[in-house]
Amino acid sequence: MAAASVCFLLLLSVLFCSSRAKFEPNWSSLDSRPLPAWFDQAKFGIFIHWGVFSVPSFGSEWFWWYWQKQRLQPYVDFMKKNYPPDFRYQDFAPQFTAQFFDAKEWTDIFASSGAKYIVLTTKHHEGFTLWGSKNSWNWNAVDVGPKRDLVDEVASALRAHSNLRLGLYHSLFELCPELYELITKYRPEVLWSDGDGDAPDSYWNSTGFLAWLYNDSPVRDTVVTNDRWGLGSICKHGGYYTCSDRYQPGHLLKHKWENCMTIDRKSWGYRRNAPLRDYMSIQELVAMLVETVSCGGNLLMNVGPTPDGRIPPLMEERLRQMGRWLQVNGGAIYNTSAWRAQNDSQTPNLWYTFRPQEQTIFAMFLEWPKNGSVVLSEPLVTPGVTQVELLGVGPLQWVTAAPTGLRVLLPPLPVSEMPCEWGWSLRLSGAS
Numbered sequence: 259m260a261a262a263s264v265c266f267l268l269l270l271s272v273l274f275c276s277s278r279a280k281f282e283p284n285w286s287s288l289d290s291r292p293l294p295a296w297f298d299q300a301k302f303g304i305f306i307h308w309g310v311f312s313v314p315s316f317g318s319e320w321f322w323w324y325w326q327k328q329r330l331q332p333y334v335d336f337m338k339k340n341y342p343p344d345f346r347y348q349d350f351a352p353q354f355t356a357q358f359f360d361a362k363e364w365t366d367i368f369a370s371s372g373a374k375y376i377v378l379t380t381k382h383h384e385g386f387t388l389w390g391s392k393n394s395w396n397w398n399a400v401d402v403g404p405k406r407d408l409v410d411e412v413a414s415a416l417r418a419h420s421n422l423r424l425g426l427y428h429s430l431f432e433l434c435p436e437l438y439e440l441i442t443k444y445r446p447e448v449l450w451s452d453g454d455g456d457a458p459d460s461y462w463n464s465t466g467f468l469a470w471l472y473n474d475s476p477v478r479d480t481v482v483t484n485d486r487w488g489l490g491s492i493c494k495h496g497g498y499y500t501c502s503d504r505y506q507p508g509h510l511l512k513h514k515w516e517n518c519m520t521i522d523r524k525s526w527g528y529r530r531n532a533p534l535r536d537y538m539s540i541q542e543l544v545a546m547l548v549e550t551v552s553c554g555g556n557l558l559m560n561v562g563p564t565p566d567g568r569i570p571p572l573m574e575e576r577l578r579q580m581g582r583w584l585q586v587n588g589g590a591i592y593n594t595s596a597w598r599a600q601n602d603s604q605t606p607n608l609w610y611t612f613r614p615q616e617q618t619i620f621a622m623f624l625e626w627p628k629n630g631s632v633v634l635s636e637p638l639v640t641p642g643v644t645q646v647e648l649l650g651v652g653p654l655q656w657v658t659a660a661p662t663g664l665r666v667l668l669p670p671l672p673v674s675e676m677p678c679e680w681g682w683s684l685r686l687s688g689a690s
């Protein structure tokens with residue numbers, strides 16, 4: 259009896275162990291891991307670049323590099339004019355106060371944007387960690403500046419909000435100990451790696467780390483990573499592809515990808531000297547989301563908080579506007595797949611998505627046509643069967659178009675009765 263149950267337990271554990279894929283520390287094995295499904299469903303996330311570079315808030319989050327390594331004139335002049343000659347980059351850290359920072363307020367803003375995940379810079383290339391890393395003595399937010407564990411505050415506020423997932427950005431310098439620390443302490447579901455410094459993945463032991471992440475870490479079932487794990491890995495190895503900053507291929511990719519971009523076109527970190535024209539308009543942002551999702555990507559839209567912990571009101575407005583647009587049009591974005599055509603061959607600025615569960619096609623158009631009708635030349639339609647609906651309004655009339663597709667007759671809505679601005683979505687059922 260006892261022997262039989264021991265055998266049974268052994269058998270169970272063999273079955274259990276062999277059903278769990280064990281990844282090897284090499285790319286062919288790691289690249290075979292299916293991306294956890296939540297990421298493709300989420301479509302929209304928020305990137306946050308925050309750190310000591312937010313204090314000078316001049317030029318770029320690469321401030322230190324441009325000032326003292328490249329000695330770019332505007333940076334050198336800025337320092338000469340405003341700081342004593344012996345001022346060091348490290349002297350900015352005490353002014354990184356976070357005095358107005360309230361993670362709950364940030365979370366409310368993020369939730370109102372319709373984003374499903376956020377990615378916080380826990381450490382940019384200058385090495386300052388936003389958590390009390392034991393591997394970054396006196397160059398972290400608990401020892402200097404805010405004297406608070408900012409990663410913990412963001413992580414806790416997000417966890418209290420069931421709809422938002424935590425992602426952490428980490429620059430590879432200072433090697434692996436910090437990565438293990440971040441994963442075990444904060445359990446992120448996105449790990450956004452960057453900053454390989456042109457060293458190969460073998461230098462960083464990236465495959466060794468990823469094998470641990472996928473096999474044994476506390477987030478092994480849900481975590482997703484990107485492709486920045488060493489020279490040559492970008493757009494080729496790892497989890498989803500980023501390929502470049504502001505990547506926008508304009509066509510469908512077979513591999514899951516993400517377009518990381520920033521509302522302030524010229525910087526990821528906060529810039530006090532950014533003029534309004536450098537901020538993307540909500541029309542541009544909606545257009546970017548639509549094209550990105552249609553081509554199989556996720557959009558990761560960046561904001562740069564101030565050193566005292568506020569999200570600049572103009573960036574907050576963009577986030578809230580995106581949320582308003584998604585409240586009407588989210589059905590065409592979240593949980594969708596790429597359709598067989600991404601854009602329309604007749605009508606410019608018109609992008610398609612598809613919901614396989616319901617066999618519905620979505621057509622998002624970015625300009626309201628002056629003549630009151632929009633032509634969709636890609637779908638195959640059947641009179642009496644195909645139904646068309648404008649999201650936020652209701653069913654619409656349509657007629658067949660030549661040579662293919664349909665012409666949808668839009669209602670003459672006054673601006674005050676538009677369901678949304680900046681872009682509209684048609685939902686087609688009974689079409690293919």
Ligand SMILES: *[C@@H]1O[C@H](CO)[C@@H](O)[C@H](O)[C@H]1NC(C)=O
Pocket residue numbers: 282283284286287
């Ligand atoms: C990589 O891992 C796979 C297991 O998925 C193994 O079969 C293969 O031999 C490994 N390749 C190298 C080069 O180590």
Ligand SMILES: *[C@@H]1O[C@H](CO)[C@@H](O)[C@H](O)[C@H]1NC(C)=O
Pocket residue numbers: 463465466467469470
């Ligand atoms: C690389 O990572 C693996 C997995 O964590 C670890 O076992 C191994 O010791 C690391 N190799 C080096 C050279 O640090």
Ligand SMILES: *[C@@H]1O[C@H](CO)[C@@H](O)[C@H](O)[C@H]1NC(C)=O
Pocket residue numbers: 299588592593
């Ligand atoms: C997307 O799919 C997930 C998993 O099936 C579900 O939990 C979620 O509610 C869906 N979201 C939307 C907006 O349809």
Ligand SMILES: *[C@@H]1O[C@H](CO)[C@@H](O)[C@H](O)[C@H]1NC(C)=O
Pocket residue numbers: 508601602603604
């Ligand atoms: C889709 O848009 C791209 C530009 O984004 C354009 O080059 C291409 O011709 C369009 N495809 C169709 C079918 O119109």
Ligand SMILES: *[C@@H]1O[C@H](CO)[C@@H](O)[C@H](O)[C@H]1NC(C)=O
Pocket residue numbers: 605627628629630631633
């Ligand atoms: C309406 O304008 C669109 C372009 O906005 C054009 O493709 C379409 O042919 C026009 N329809 C009519 C009936 O003129």
